[in-house]
Amino acid sequence: NGTFKLDGLPAGTGTLYFWHPRAGSTSREITLSGDTAITEKLLVTKPAIPEHTRKGGESYRPTRP
Numbered sequence: 001n002g003t004f005k006l007d008g009l010p011a012g013t014g015t016l017y018f019w020h021p022r023a024g025s026t027s028r029e030i031t032l033s034g035d036t037a038i039t040e041k042l043l044v045t046k047p048a049i050p051e052h053t054r055k056g057g058e059s060y061r062p063t064r065p
Helices: none
Strands: 011-022 022-034
Touching: none
Parallel strands: none
Antiparallel strands: 011 022
């Protein structure tokens, strides 16, 4: 489900970085104290796939009349 847990981080202020190959990166200033829970949602998109064509260059998709 894409969740993860970091244990043993020291209390205090810092920057938390998030990264995913299809979502890019983002960062967030945080202050940890005790059992701090942080939620960050990343928008992951499908990579652009160019249309596949036949050997002669025409599309496999049927043309509409």
